[in-house]
Amino acid sequence: MAVNKSDIEKLAELSRIDISDEAAANVAQSISEVLELVDQLQAADTSGVSPMAHPLDAVQRLRRDEVTEPNQRESLQAMAPATEDGLYLVPRVIE
Template sequence: MAVNQSDIEKLAELAKLEISTEAAGATADSISQVLELVDQLQAADTTGVAPMAHPLDAVQRLRADQVTEADQREALQAMAPATEDGLYLVPRVIE
Protein backbone atom coordinates (compact mmCIF):
# COMPACT_ATOMS: atom_id res chain seq x y z
CA MET A 1 0.00 0.00 0.00
CA ALA A 2 1.49 3.28 -1.08
CA VAL A 3 0.72 6.64 0.43
CA ASN A 4 0.97 9.60 -1.89
CA GLN A 5 1.53 13.28 -1.28
CA SER A 6 -2.16 14.18 -1.69
CA ASP A 7 -3.05 11.73 1.12
CA ILE A 8 -0.62 13.45 3.47
CA GLU A 9 -1.89 16.89 2.50
CA LYS A 10 -5.48 15.78 3.13
CA LEU A 11 -4.53 14.35 6.55
CA ALA A 12 -2.69 17.55 7.43
CA GLU A 13 -5.78 19.55 6.48
CA LEU A 14 -8.03 17.34 8.62
CA ALA A 15 -5.60 17.64 11.54
CA LYS A 16 -5.39 21.41 11.05
CA LEU A 17 -1.63 21.18 10.46
CA GLU A 18 0.35 23.24 8.02
CA ILE A 19 2.78 21.17 5.95
CA SER A 20 4.94 22.22 3.03
CA THR A 21 4.85 20.40 -0.29
CA GLU A 22 8.38 19.08 0.22
CA ALA A 23 7.61 17.83 3.72
CA ALA A 24 4.40 16.18 2.52
CA GLY A 25 6.32 14.33 -0.18
CA ALA A 26 9.03 13.19 2.23
CA THR A 27 6.43 12.10 4.78
CA ALA A 28 4.53 10.14 2.13
CA ASP A 29 7.74 8.34 1.13
CA SER A 30 8.58 7.51 4.75
CA ILE A 31 5.12 6.18 5.53
CA SER A 32 5.11 4.14 2.32
CA GLN A 33 8.41 2.52 3.34
CA VAL A 34 7.04 1.64 6.76
CA LEU A 35 3.90 0.13 5.22
CA GLU A 36 6.03 -1.91 2.80
CA LEU A 37 7.97 -3.29 5.76
CA VAL A 38 4.71 -4.20 7.52
CA ASP A 39 3.54 -5.98 4.36
CA GLN A 40 6.81 -7.96 4.29
CA LEU A 41 6.38 -8.96 7.92
CA GLN A 42 2.79 -10.04 7.35
CA ALA A 43 3.86 -12.17 4.38
CA ALA A 44 6.19 -14.26 6.57
CA ASP A 45 5.00 -17.82 7.19
CA THR A 46 4.49 -18.24 10.92
CA THR A 47 2.72 -21.58 10.96
CA GLY A 48 4.12 -23.78 13.67
CA VAL A 49 5.81 -20.90 15.46
CA ALA A 50 4.80 -20.69 19.10
CA PRO A 51 3.88 -17.22 20.31
CA MET A 52 6.34 -15.43 22.55
CA ALA A 53 5.66 -14.99 26.25
CA HIS A 54 3.51 -12.07 27.24
CA PRO A 55 4.13 -10.18 30.49
CA LEU A 56 0.43 -10.14 31.36
CA ASP A 57 0.39 -13.94 31.36
CA ALA A 58 2.84 -14.01 34.28
CA VAL A 59 1.56 -14.68 37.77
CA GLN A 60 2.50 -12.06 40.33
CA ARG A 61 4.32 -13.35 43.38
CA LEU A 62 2.68 -11.63 46.30
CA ARG A 63 4.15 -11.33 49.76
CA ALA A 64 2.16 -11.68 52.92
CA ASP A 65 0.63 -8.48 54.22
CA GLN A 66 2.46 -8.28 57.53
CA VAL A 67 3.65 -5.36 59.62
CA THR A 68 7.45 -5.33 59.53
CA GLU A 69 8.22 -2.01 61.25
CA ALA A 70 7.29 -0.64 64.64
CA ASP A 71 4.82 2.24 64.93
CA GLN A 72 6.90 5.44 65.11
CA ARG A 73 4.13 8.02 64.68
CA GLU A 74 4.52 9.56 68.14
CA ALA A 75 8.29 9.96 67.75
CA LEU A 76 7.98 11.47 64.27
CA GLN A 77 5.15 13.82 65.21
CA ALA A 78 7.10 15.02 68.24
CA MET A 79 9.44 16.78 65.77
CA ALA A 80 6.59 18.49 63.89
CA PRO A 81 5.76 22.14 64.66
CA ALA A 82 2.02 21.40 65.05
CA THR A 83 -0.11 18.25 65.22
CA GLU A 84 -3.67 17.46 66.24
CA ASP A 85 -5.34 14.06 66.63
CA GLY A 86 -2.41 12.30 64.94
CA LEU A 87 -2.42 14.67 61.92
CA TYR A 88 0.15 17.26 60.86
CA LEU A 89 -1.16 20.82 60.84
CA VAL A 90 0.08 23.04 58.01
CA PRO A 91 -0.54 26.69 57.15
CA ARG A 92 -3.61 27.40 55.06
CA VAL A 93 -2.70 28.11 51.42
CA ILE A 94 -6.17 28.54 49.87
CA GLU A 95 -8.64 31.06 51.25
Protein backbone atom coordinates (compact mmCIF):
# COMPACT_ATOMS: atom_id res chain seq x y z
CA MET A 1 0.00 0.00 0.00
CA ALA A 2 1.53 3.24 -1.11
CA VAL A 3 0.89 6.50 0.69
CA ASN A 4 1.06 9.63 -1.42
CA LYS A 5 1.56 13.28 -0.59
CA SER A 6 -2.15 14.10 -0.82
CA ASP A 7 -2.92 11.46 1.86
CA ILE A 8 -0.43 13.08 4.22
CA GLU A 9 -1.80 16.54 3.50
CA LYS A 10 -5.35 15.33 4.24
CA LEU A 11 -4.21 13.75 7.54
CA ALA A 12 -2.35 16.93 8.45
CA GLU A 13 -5.47 18.98 7.77
CA LEU A 14 -7.66 16.67 9.86
CA SER A 15 -5.21 16.77 12.76
CA ARG A 16 -4.66 20.52 12.42
CA ILE A 17 -0.93 20.15 11.74
CA ASP A 18 0.84 22.62 9.48
CA ILE A 19 3.16 20.67 7.19
CA SER A 20 5.21 21.91 4.26
CA ASP A 21 4.99 20.32 0.81
CA GLU A 22 8.53 18.98 1.12
CA ALA A 23 7.87 17.48 4.56
CA ALA A 24 4.63 15.90 3.33
CA ALA A 25 6.48 14.25 0.46
CA ASN A 26 9.20 12.95 2.83
CA VAL A 27 6.65 11.61 5.32
CA ALA A 28 4.70 9.91 2.53
CA GLN A 29 7.88 8.23 1.30
CA SER A 30 8.85 7.10 4.82
CA ILE A 31 5.42 5.68 5.59
CA SER A 32 5.35 3.87 2.25
CA GLU A 33 8.72 2.26 3.05
CA VAL A 34 7.48 1.13 6.47
CA LEU A 35 4.34 -0.36 4.92
CA GLU A 36 6.47 -2.23 2.37
CA LEU A 37 8.45 -3.76 5.25
CA VAL A 38 5.20 -4.78 6.96
CA ASP A 39 4.06 -6.44 3.73
CA GLN A 40 7.33 -8.38 3.61
CA LEU A 41 6.84 -9.55 7.20
CA GLN A 42 3.26 -10.61 6.50
CA ALA A 43 4.47 -12.72 3.56
CA ALA A 44 6.59 -14.90 5.89
CA ASP A 45 5.17 -18.36 6.59
CA THR A 46 4.48 -18.65 10.31
CA SER A 47 2.10 -21.61 10.22
CA GLY A 48 4.50 -23.90 12.14
CA VAL A 49 5.52 -21.32 14.73
CA SER A 50 3.77 -21.31 18.07
CA PRO A 51 3.12 -17.95 19.74
CA MET A 52 5.43 -16.93 22.57
CA ALA A 53 4.91 -14.63 25.52
CA HIS A 54 8.63 -13.85 25.64
CA PRO A 55 11.49 -14.65 23.24
CA LEU A 56 13.57 -16.18 26.04
CA ASP A 57 12.56 -19.35 27.85
CA ALA A 58 13.10 -17.70 31.21
CA VAL A 59 11.08 -18.67 34.23
CA GLN A 60 10.40 -16.00 36.79
CA ARG A 61 11.27 -16.96 40.33
CA LEU A 62 8.45 -16.09 42.65
CA ARG A 63 8.74 -15.50 46.36
CA ARG A 64 6.44 -17.08 48.89
CA ASP A 65 3.25 -15.22 49.65
CA GLU A 66 3.90 -14.56 53.31
CA VAL A 67 2.96 -11.71 55.61
CA THR A 68 6.17 -9.86 56.46
CA GLU A 69 4.84 -6.77 58.26
CA PRO A 70 2.66 -6.54 61.34
CA ASN A 71 -0.97 -5.41 61.07
CA GLN A 72 -1.06 -1.68 61.87
CA ARG A 73 -4.69 -0.99 60.97
CA GLU A 74 -5.74 0.06 64.46
CA SER A 75 -2.86 2.51 64.96
CA LEU A 76 -3.28 4.02 61.48
CA GLN A 77 -7.04 4.37 61.77
CA ALA A 78 -6.70 5.99 65.18
CA MET A 79 -5.44 9.10 63.34
CA ALA A 80 -8.40 9.17 60.92
CA PRO A 81 -11.29 11.56 61.61
CA ALA A 82 -13.92 8.84 61.00
CA THR A 83 -13.83 5.05 60.57
CA GLU A 84 -16.39 2.29 60.66
CA ASP A 85 -15.85 -1.48 60.57
CA GLY A 86 -12.19 -1.04 59.58
CA LEU A 87 -12.97 1.39 56.71
CA TYR A 88 -12.20 5.08 56.39
CA LEU A 89 -15.28 7.28 56.12
CA VAL A 90 -15.05 10.28 53.81
CA PRO A 91 -17.51 13.06 52.97
CA ARG A 92 -19.99 12.33 50.19
CA VAL A 93 -18.85 13.96 46.95
CA ILE A 94 -21.56 12.90 44.52
CA GLU A 95 -25.17 13.60 45.41
